[in-house]
Amino acid sequence: MPAHWHSAGVSTATHVDPEPLPGPGRVSVLRHPPFRLLFAGQALSAVGDRLFLVATPFAVLAIPGADASDVGLVIGASALSLAVCVLIGGVVADRVPRRLTMLVSDVVRGVVQAIGAALLLTDRATVMQFVVLMLVYGAAEAFFRPAMLGLIPQVVDPGEEQPANALLALTANVSMVLAPAIGGVLVAVIGPGGSLAVDAATFAASALSLLMLRPRPAAPVERSSFAKDLAGGFHEVRSRSWVWSAMLAFSAYHALVLPAVFVLGPLVASEIRDGATSWGWISAGFGAGAVAGSLVALRWQPSRPGLVIGATLSVASAQGWICASSMPTWAVTGLEAVTGVGVSICFTVWETQLQQLRSLACRASTTSDH
Amino acid sequence: MSSFDYLGSLTLMPVGLAAVGPLATEVGVRTTAVGASVVTATVCLAVALSGGLRRLRPAE
Known part of the structure; x- marks a missing residue:
């Protein structure tokens, strides 16, 4: 699901992977340092994605004169560029080094959220600025997930993909419950601008973990585009x-x-x-x-x-x-x-x-x- | 095939997001929200009870 909203992405915000939950023996996949880094980065990104969903509408409503139509335009802008770029995302994931794709995606989204935070905190934000920022955000988001899924075999032993996937699905599930609650309190306490700054920080931390990650070279794979x-x-x-x-x-x-x-x-x-x-x-x-x-x-x-x-x-x-x-x-x-x-x-x-x-x-x- | 499903849902969502605000301003927030629920639930029940989905059985 979609989900970015589902995701809110429209990711699905609604889509839960039907992977089995990891049993006690399965967390042994965490013994691989590169997978630990991927896992930590992805956990932060998952929290960041959910934070984004809660903070963005209130960020728009905080702009003087903005109403429901403006909220729809801003969220719609990220949904639109996500939809367009998902087409290209799968192709890029197979041709460009996956770690690089994810790194660029995190850095771009971090910068977008940092700019949004700065505009809100200095009272200079307009709806049009946010529409442009969200077009960039949605595009960057589209490239992350296909690259991440492709990177998993490069950071665990052969045959360990399933526990790795299950552990990542578990994080996504936990973040579905915790991140919105945290996000709501954050927006209430430090405001939408501050919350976007926190979101930017989760992307920076995720990028840092990717920077330290050393995956094995990719095996040639036949994945349909x-x-x-x-x-x-x-x-x-x-x-x-x-x-x-x-x-x-x-x-x-x-x-x-x-x-x-x-x-x-x-x-x-x-x-x-x-x-x-x-x-x-x-x-x-x-x-x-x-x-x-x-x-x-x-x-x-x-x-x-x-x-x-x-x-x-x-x-x-x-x-x-x-x-x-x-x-x-x-x-x-x-x-x-x-x-x-x-x-x-x-x-x-x-x-x-x-x-x-x-x-x-x-x-x-x-x-x-x- | 799931990409086909993904594309249909993903491309319609920005359209809905752009339309829902102006519609709510025009006819009211409550009416728009209830309308979205009623129309979608009707579509879901209609497709569930008619034809293909009703006859669908798990593969052996």
Whole structure:
């Protein structure tokens, strides 16, 4: 998911990787110094990403005269350049040294947040400046994740990729709960400008850990590019009605519900609640639900996956109404946790169905070759 | 194929983000938010109950 928002990225803010959690024996992957550095840097980046999601709307609302439309423009700018650059990101990840790609991405995002912080702290910020800064931020963000995923085999022993991935997914999950709560308190205590400065510092620290990291040389890998994937995907999608009907539902969720959450949620929080603090708790509630949902999805294989996808996403659709309602903050937080469970079950079941489809297609093509 | 899914969702989100503010100013914050929820939930239930998704079974 998307997620930058999902990410907020639009990363997914909503997407929890369906990787199994690391057991006690699996953390042994941390014995590799390069992986420890990657892990520390990624943990900081994950916190930074979530901090960004909480701090940005309140940073925009702190600009004199700015309203909901301006919040939408600024967040939309980062979402737009992320969408455009994700296409190129996968290609770059395979051709440019991955550590360098990640380093540049961290430095650029750190500088962007530092400039935003300076503009806010000196009362010189305008909405247009933030739109430009976010276009750069979203572009830099797009290159980070594909490069990071590709770097993992270069910092652990062969066969240790899965525990490494699981440990990184665990960090992403923990940061989904902790970072928004911390972010909300930060914005309330030191203001949006100071919070952007803290975010800039997390990127600087992540860049520093990458600078010290010495990965093994990359083995030549055959990874399909995003564009190739896209062309092949189009045929698969058209020929299966369950795939395109699920995508229709996901598109509605991303085009309607998430914008309402990201723009109207902070607006309502600043008008009738304790501003960023409340919004931080509400976002942390969603994160906690998403983590719980991913634990459920690890063990549950529904016999009617299509119905589960539709039902859980319609529960998640209530987020727009929940975020803009005048219920007490604790009630909104609890309901957001319920939708978080729905979102992560939905996307995990969906990913599992796609994986099964891919492995079926793969088996079919190998059989026909012989 | 997940990139296809990713692209569809990613490209629509900036459009929604740009539109939601002006819409909220026009018809009200509550109406916009409830509208987004109702329309999306309707789409989700409609696709879940009609055709492909309803018939989908786990692969053996």
